[in-house]
Amino acid sequence: xxxxxxxxxxxxxxxxxxxxxxxxxxxxxxxxxxxxxxxxxxxxxxxxxxxxxxxxxxxxxxxxxxxxxxxxxxxxxxxxxxxxx
Amino acid sequence: xxxxxxxxxxxxxxxxxxxxxxxxxxxxxxxxxxxxxxxxxxxxxxxxxxxxxxxxxxxxxxxxxxxxxxxxxxxxxxxxxxxxxxxxxxxxxxxxxxxxxxxxxxxxxxxxxxxxxxxxxxxxxxxxxxxxxxxxxxxxxxxxxxxxxxxxxxxxxxxxxxxxxxxxxxxxxxxxxxxxxxxxxxxxxxxxxxxxxxxxxxxxxxxxxxxxxxxxxxxxxxxxxxxxxxxxxxxxxxxxxxxxxxxxxxxxxxxxxxxxxxxxxxxxxxxxxxxxxxxxxxxxxxxxxxxxxxxxxxxxxxxxxxxxxxxxxxxxxxxxxxxxxxxxxxxxxxxxxxxxxxxxxxxxxxxxxxxxxxxxxxxxxxxxxxxxxxxx
Numbered sequence: 346x347x348x349x350x351x352x353x354x355x356x357x358x359x360x361x362x363x364x365x366x367x368x369x370x371x372x373x374x375x376x377x378x379x380x381x382x383x384x385x386x387x388x389x390x391x392x393x394x395x396x397x398x399x400x401x402x403x404x405x406x407x408x409x410x411x412x413x414x415x416x417x418x419x420x421x422x423x424x425x426x427x428x429x430x
Numbered sequence: 431x432x433x434x435x436x437x438x439x440x441x442x443x444x445x446x447x448x449x450x451x452x453x454x455x456x457x458x459x460x461x462x463x464x465x466x467x468x469x470x471x472x473x474x475x476x477x478x479x480x481x482x483x484x485x486x487x488x489x490x491x492x493x494x495x496x497x498x499x500x501x502x503x504x505x506x507x508x509x510x511x512x513x514x515x516x517x518x519x520x521x522x523x524x525x526x527x528x529x530x531x532x533x534x535x536x537x538x539x540x541x542x543x544x545x546x547x548x549x550x551x552x553x554x555x556x557x558x559x560x561x562x563x564x565x566x567x568x569x570x571x572x573x574x575x576x577x578x579x580x581x582x583x584x585x586x587x588x589x590x591x592x593x594x595x596x597x598x599x600x601x602x603x604x605x606x607x608x609x610x611x612x613x614x615x616x617x618x619x620x621x622x623x624x625x626x627x628x629x630x631x632x633x634x635x636x637x638x639x640x641x642x643x644x645x646x647x648x649x650x651x652x653x654x655x656x657x658x659x660x661x662x663x664x665x666x667x668x669x670x671x672x673x674x675x676x677x678x679x680x681x682x683x684x685x686x687x688x689x690x691x692x693x694x695x696x697x698x699x700x701x702x703x704x705x706x707x708x709x710x711x712x713x714x715x716x717x718x719x720x721x722x723x724x725x726x727x728x729x730x731x732x733x734x735x736x737x738x739x740x741x742x743x744x745x746x747x748x749x750x751x752x753x754x755x756x757x758x759x760x761x762x763x764x765x766x767x768x769x770x771x772x773x774x775x776x777x778x779x780x781x782x783x784x785x786x787x788x789x790x791x792x793x794x795x796x797x798x799x800x801x802x803x804x805x806x
């Protein structure tokens with residue numbers, strides 16, 4: 346139930362009656378309308394994590410790469426250890 | 431899918447598993463809190479990639495599993511009223527109540543509908559002004575912002591025929607209850623990433639300090655989970671007990687402030703009974719007085735007797751990480767997803783369902799590594 350799926354914001358608009366921030370979000374080809382009221386900082390093109398119709402976080406693209414950087418460092422460490430007498 | 435597929439890459443997962451093997455020198459028991467994480471672990475066979483010293487036990491993070499039997503009986507009773515449309519997330523429908531499930535009464539004619547979002551239930555209320563639309567609001571902190579917004583909107587628009595049956599629960603008090611138990615085996619936690627996406631992780635600092643337990647905020651994909659394990663084991667091996675954030679692409683230290691504000695505006699903290707575990711103080715949410723008229727419990731008073739659990743079901747022990755599903759004598763025989771004795775066998779986040787669907791080969795001692803075949 347705590348599933349949240351990343352999708353890219355295509356458009357942002359205000360709901361007519363309520364003035365709530367909403368947007369069209371693309372999930373690899375499936376497009377859904379999502380409430381953006383909790384991510385006021387989100388811009389078109391950003392990836393957001395969406396749970397039951399609500400964007401709850403903007404994906405930090407730099408942080409998203411960190412694990413791969415960590416893996417490269419682990420590999421280098423291993424090579425150094427293997428190279429040591 | 432970007433930000434999903436790269437964290438399922440088998441070569442990266444193997445490299446991370448190798449790093450864990452290099453770091454581990456002693457046996458350690460880790461608990462992943464969220465049922466979604468349990469499903470990834472069992473489905474992809476991550477346990478088999480770990481050194482034998484590391485055991486993962488599965489936590490209580492399955493909202494459907496911990497919703498009290500009495501609350502399900504209440505939902506079933508409300509759903510049977512002719513004026514009511516009862517809306518729920520799909521997971522809840524097959525969970526056994528003391529006599530019937532929502533699915534049972536739906537097949538007998540009750541108007542029970544599966545919705546994707548609480549806003550869909552609110553929309554149903556707008557579209558059906560002559561009916562009473564009740565949303566069965568279960569969930570952890572991740573789902574609370576959505577449910578709070580639905581009630582807040584209903585108040586703003588003065589939608590008279592919308593209400594919520596609230597059975598919301600909070601994760602940190604449950605983690606503390608597990609740590610405080612004399613039978614606790616857990617030495618480190620992988621905290622539920624999406625709960626922290628909403629609430630941040632500052633509330634884990636005192637828990638980590640008090641119980642000297644590493645807590646690593648962890649994501650949901652195989653590589654996330656293994657990196658979370660690696661960070662937790664590195665702490666254990668070096669004698670540290672800190673709160674760390676593996677899932678920084680989604681989780682900020684303070685969480686999502688606008689969501690927290692809306693939750694606090696609509697809900698207040700209350701004690702709650704957890705199915706299989708018992709009552710935990712300050713472990714749930716209920717509607718504040720200002721929104722109490724949207725409370726389905728007071729709008730539709732129902733007499734609920736004391737409900738008895740199946741005597742054979744060990745769901746409570748499974749939810750606290752004290753037993754594995756396959757250690758239950760009823761597992762896969764008298765208890766299956768079609769004939770469940772307890773909720774963890776039906777929910778898509780339940781540990782029993784995970785082992786039933788993906789982990790059965792483990793009984794034969796065969797490998798269940800199947801990341802390459804994981805669905806997309």
